[in-house]
Amino acid sequence: MLIITCPWCGARPEVEFRYGGEAHIARPADPSALTDAEWADFLYNRTNPKGLHAERWRHIHGCGRYFNALRDTVSDFFVTTYKAGEKRPDIDASSGGSK
Amino acid sequence: MADHSSHDPLAGIPFDRVPPSGRYGAAGEPGVTVSTTDTPFIALVVARNGFAASVAARLGRAFGVEVADRAGAAISAASTVVGTGPGRFLVLSTIEPDLEGTLRALLGAEAAVSEQSDASVAFNLTGEKVPDLLAKGALIDLDPRVFLPGHAATTVIAHIGVTLWRVHESGWRLLVARSFEASFTRFLVASGAEFGLALENGTAGRG
Ligand SMILES: [Zn+2]
Numbered sequence: 001m002l003i004i005t006c007p008w009c010g011a012r013p014e015v016e017f018r019y020g021g022e023a024h025i026a027r028p029a030d031p032s033a034l035t036d037a038e039w040a041d042f043l044y045n046r047t048n049p050k051g052l053h054a055e056r057w058r059h060i061h062g063c064g065r066y067f068n069a070l071r072d073t074v075s076d077f078f079v080t081t082y083k084a085g086e087k088r089p090d091i092d093a094s095s096g097g098s099k
Numbered sequence: 100m101a102d103h104s105s106h107d108p109l110a111g112i113p114f115d116r117v118p119p120s121g122r123y124g125a126a127g128e129p130g131v132t133v134s135t136t137d138t139p140f141i142a143l144v145v146a147r148n149g150f151a152a153s154v155a156a157r158l159g160r161a162f163g164v165e166v167a168d169r170a171g172a173a174i175s176a177a178s179t180v181v182g183t184g185p186g187r188f189l190v191l192s193t194i195e196p197d198l199e200g201t202l203r204a205l206l207g208a209e210a211a212v213s214e215q216s217d218a219s220v221a222f223n224l225t226g227e228k229v230p231d232l233l234a235k236g237a238l239i240d241l242d243p244r245v246f247l248p249g250h251a252a253t254t255v256i257a258h259i260g261v262t263l264w265r266v267h268e269s270g271w272r273l274l275v276a277r278s279f280e281a282s283f284t285r286f287l288v289a290s291g292a293e294f295g296l297a298l299e300n301g302t303a304g305r306g
Binding site: 001008009013015016061062063065 | 260
């Protein structure tokens, strides 16, 4: 079973977690100033990389908190997890993400 | 086909009813004793942004225990404070019927307080074989060398949400949402039968 490290609770089994989509997507401060295309881009378009991906996870069956993770979308390896609100760690795929 | 019904400790017990008090499984000294006869008053405290440390300190002073903002159980004779998430504390008391009011007076605007006494059933598990029983449903490491007295976790056991903590060397306490009482008790009985399980049922039929 995949083990995911919640920044608050520590290492826990994956069934306690739910995926929350790509991280670090800020809601536009003034949506009414956007074009439809810009709004659609905020709502729907995601980077979907092959490799390292910064994404939100929720420890729904534990502390209930959202946090962020860097996961390799090829190997499913969790490189690191960090608290919501913190900057994306400066790690690239070559530093041990894929096995 | 072979008849296995005589090996089923839950044979004949409707699946939506809490199994009755009694002995299940192996004869002799029970390896696990399960009791729901203690019905503590329970309240949930959620610290407002920036007040987690202050709320932990106030709870500690008021209940005479050492409370920190982390997953752990601070236990005194009459009260227990359990950290369930950042700035979130479950408070249990056997002597404060108006626990919610007491906590509101204590914490003022620093936290939101909600009454939870009927929300959960408190299972007391004692006996040498408790870790072996829980290992059949738990996904986290509850080995007694790792999960020590005072350690707490909010997790999933047998697909059911549980907040549990180790009270002392051979005593564990589990809080389970009341609507899961029958299902969770069935898990305990089925998993504990090989060790011999004594069930003291305090809440069945509470309605
Ligand atoms: Zn957590």
